[in-house]
Amino acid sequence: MLGGSAMRHNLFRTVVVATAAVWILALIGCARNRVTVVDDAALRATDGDPANWITYGHSYSEQRFSQLRQIDEQSITRLGLAWSFDLGTLRGLEATPLVQDGVLYTSSAWSLVYAVDARTGRLLWQYDPHVPKDHSKFVCCDVVNRGVALYRGRVYVGTLDGRLIALDAKTGKVVWEAQTTPKDGPYAITGAPRIAKGRVFIGNAGAEYAVRGYVSAYDADTGNLVWRTYTVPGDPSKPFESEAMRRAAATWSGEWWKAGGGGTAWDAIVYDPDLDFVFFGTGNGSPWYDRLRGKGDDLYVASIVALRADTGEQVWAYQTTPGDNWDYDATQPLMLATLTIDGQQRRVLMQANKNGFFYELDPATGKLISARPYAEINWAKGIDSNGRPIENAAVRELKDATIVKPSSAGAHNWHPLSFNPVTGLVYMATLDATSIQAVSAGWKINLHDQTTGLDRGYVGPVRKQWLALKPSGRLVAWDAAAQREAWHVDLPDPGSGGTLSTAGNLVFQGRADGKLSAYQATDGKLLWEFDTGIGIMAPPMTYEVDGKQYIAVLAGWGGPEVLGNRATGKGKVAPGKLLSFSLGGTATLPPYERVVQPVPAPTFQLAASKSDIEKGRVLYATFCARCHGAEVASGGSVFDLRYAPEETHKKFEQIVLGGTAREFGMPSFSEDLTSAQVRLIQGYVLDRAREAARTEVSSR
Numbered sequence: 001m002l003g004g005s006a007m008r009h010n011l012f013r014t015v016v017v018a019t020a021a022v023w024i025l026a027l028i029g030c031a032r033n034r035v036t037v038v039d040d041a042a043l044r045a046t047d048g049d050p051a052n053w054i055t056y057g058h059s060y061s062e063q064r065f066s067q068l069r070q071i072d073e074q075s076i077t078r079l080g081l082a083w084s085f086d087l088g089t090l091r092g093l094e095a096t097p098l099v100q101d102g103v104l105y106t107s108s109a110w111s112l113v114y115a116v117d118a119r120t121g122r123l124l125w126q127y128d129p130h131v132p133k134d135h136s137k138f139v140c141c142d143v144v145n146r147g148v149a150l151y152r153g154r155v156y157v158g159t160l161d162g163r164l165i166a167l168d169a170k171t172g173k174v175v176w177e178a179q180t181t182p183k184d185g186p187y188a189i190t191g192a193p194r195i196a197k198g199r200v201f202i203g204n205a206g207a208e209y210a211v212r213g214y215v216s217a218y219d220a221d222t223g224n225l226v227w228r229t230y231t232v233p234g235d236p237s238k239p240f241e242s243e244a245m246r247r248a249a250a251t252w253s254g255e256w257w258k259a260g261g262g263g264t265a266w267d268a269i270v271y272d273p274d275l276d277f278v279f280f281g282t283g284n285g286s287p288w289y290d291r292l293r294g295k296g297d298d299l300y301v302a303s304i305v306a307l308r309a310d311t312g313e314q315v316w317a318y319q320t321t322p323g324d325n326w327d328y329d330a331t332q333p334l335m336l337a338t339l340t341i342d343g344q345q346r347r348v349l350m351q352a353n354k355n356g357f358f359y360e361l362d363p364a365t366g367k368l369i370s371a372r373p374y375a376e377i378n379w380a381k382g383i384d385s386n387g388r389p390i391e392n393a394a395v396r397e398l399k400d401a402t403i404v405k406p407s408s409a410g411a412h413n414w415h416p417l418s419f420n421p422v423t424g425l426v427y428m429a430t431l432d433a434t435s436i437q438a439v440s441a442g443w444k445i446n447l448h449d450q451t452t453g454l455d456r457g458y459v460g461p462v463r464k465q466w467l468a469l470k471p472s473g474r475l476v477a478w479d480a481a482a483q484r485e486a487w488h489v490d491l492p493d494p495g496s497g498g499t500l501s502t503a504g505n506l507v508f509q510g511r512a513d514g515k516l517s518a519y520q521a522t523d524g525k526l527l528w529e530f531d532t533g534i535g536i537m538a539p540p541m542t543y544e545v546d547g548k549q550y551i552a553v554l555a556g557w558g559g560p561e562v563l564g565n566r567a568t569g570k571g572k573v574a575p576g577k578l579l580s581f582s583l584g585g586t587a588t589l590p591p592y593e594r595v596v597q598p599v600p601a602p603t604f605q606l607a608a609s610k611s612d613i614e615k616g617r618v619l620y621a622t623f624c625a626r627c628h629g630a631e632v633a634s635g636g637s638v639f640d641l642r643y644a645p646e647e648t649h650k651k652f653e654q655i656v657l658g659g660t661a662r663e664f665g666m667p668s669f670s671e672d673l674t675s676a677q678v679r680l681i682q683g684y685v686l687d688r689a690r691e692a693a694r695t696e697v698s699s700r
Helices: 006-018 020-031 040-044 133-138 243-249 393-397 461-467 610-623 646-650 652-656 675-698
Strands: 079-086 098-100 103-107 113-117 123-127 149-151 154-158 163-168 174-179 194-196 199-202 214-219 225-230 269-272 277-281 303-308 314-319 335-341 344-352 357-361 368-373 380-383 389-391 402-404 418-420 425-432 435-437 472-479 484-491 496-502 506-511 515-520 526-531 541-545 548-555 577-583
Touching: 040 194, 079 526, 098 149, 098 541, 103 577, 113 154, 149 194, 163 199, 194 269, 199 269, 214 277, 269 335, 344 425, 368 380, 389 393, 393 402, 402 461, 418 496, 425 484, 425 496, 425 506, 435 461, 472 496, 472 506, 496 541, 506 548, 515 548, 610 675, 646 652, 652 675
Parallel strands: none
Antiparallel strands: 079 577, 098 103, 103 113, 113 123, 149 154, 154 163, 163 174, 194 199, 199 214, 214 225, 269 277, 277 303, 303 314, 335 344, 344 357, 357 368, 380 389, 402 435, 418 425, 425 472, 472 484, 496 506, 506 515, 515 526, 541 548, 548 577
């Protein structure tokens, strides 16, 4: 742990004491849990109603800071589990629960929605949108959902197959449903909707596929489309949808539109009621590499964009990674705050970008205020006076393969960060990791599967060097005004969850090893932790009911099984749960330990030469590893193929090409693979099973 300032800690205490009377009065009013209506006025006044958490980032500013302080640095030792609710899935859980007047709403894997009593965890209703399980083929990073939105008695959710659905908040019954993406196309929705001025704002995911990104606004009452704004230009032989698309087309080359272009807005969306702007970030280009899609800046991939809320007209755009070559999305959480910079108060839009720079922009103009690296990077040396990165040319060249830092998972990704306006610190999980970037030889567009152009089967000379580089993770407190680290905590596993900060001088974060931890916000001192036994990616949140403060979090580890040919972090996979904690809580969790049985020697026989097995390895890495794990070793949320029984191997081709396991989430690859290629993959899977069985026997 580094840093920690006694002066900052004392300042925090002084400010809190001076304002305690104001907080107490606000809390007394909220403790009654009066019946509220989530409308525009309520969404603008969330700081005056800390008992409820009615929008994704707690407020329009998305700072994830709560004024509740019943749970503070002194009382935290009495925090215990109040209740738990089983979500019945081994897949990843990423949602932020919302609470309105004692009812908690959340989403789970496969876009399921739940309403539970926030006091007890008792189920009030459940909604299943019945997402076709084989649509998982078009989801790069697990079948997750980051949460719902509340507005005027309704609950809104985006589904994995691209629908936006409005539910009655009391019953869970469908009010309306809109298909926001081409039906059965390679798009998905994993992010939470945002709402303002009677409009539901929603983006979509899918830039690893042949898609063209866009953001849409729907009428919250009727589900009618109000406007749609594209993020990248389409076929230039057709009319451009806007002047912004005309400008963007001049920065592209080749026939990019045939692979869609990418630039999907799959996570961050922030509404600023003062400017009446909607801010969002865009993802990578499709394909990933400029040599495949055409060289140029490729606006507006990897950009932060501002739109007029009423019309969707672009106001400004700032590109964080021009001509992105490394999957450096700009979709990470965006946050509005007022900072004292050079002695003057300034309104800023902040982002810890995937590319390793912490950006602060003027929200009115998009002009760069400052950008500083918050993690170790090798792709750029800094930011020039025009706001462009000063690139390392050797990293962009990609002659054979290149080790790039940060990795394609980013120095920071979707995991929400929080900002404490008293300490002036932003709290965020960071990842110190690298990726191999290697371009597939002879790449061609595949409209039915991923279009990244990444050679996932690469085993050249760079790989050995890369395997020696071990990833690590930290919880970082970032001084936003000074643009420097204040303190950090090293984490036991590289991957960990989002953060929550509170007026109790606390920062909460879940970890990959299953620990929910609370730190002193001023210096990072560990004050409390609870072992859930389940890896945590989702951010904690807090609410109050009947005068009692709770901390709630979804525990459930998932995500893509591989990160550039290497297995992801060793998060604890276990049945997912919604957990809520309060002072004096005495509930317990039943012990769960994932038992990994020895891999049995396969009895199914399939002739395969060394050459066949190598060809199968490359095909497996390209099509299968994203779900079933690198080198046929699953992390536990998806079936480990080394354990496949003989009966499964007899039906192997029927499953892979015929789609006979669609209902279990295994799509058909009939448009991607031939029968001969499926046999090559099967030969490799059997070889890995035999190797694992031999290793088990020899280790006894």
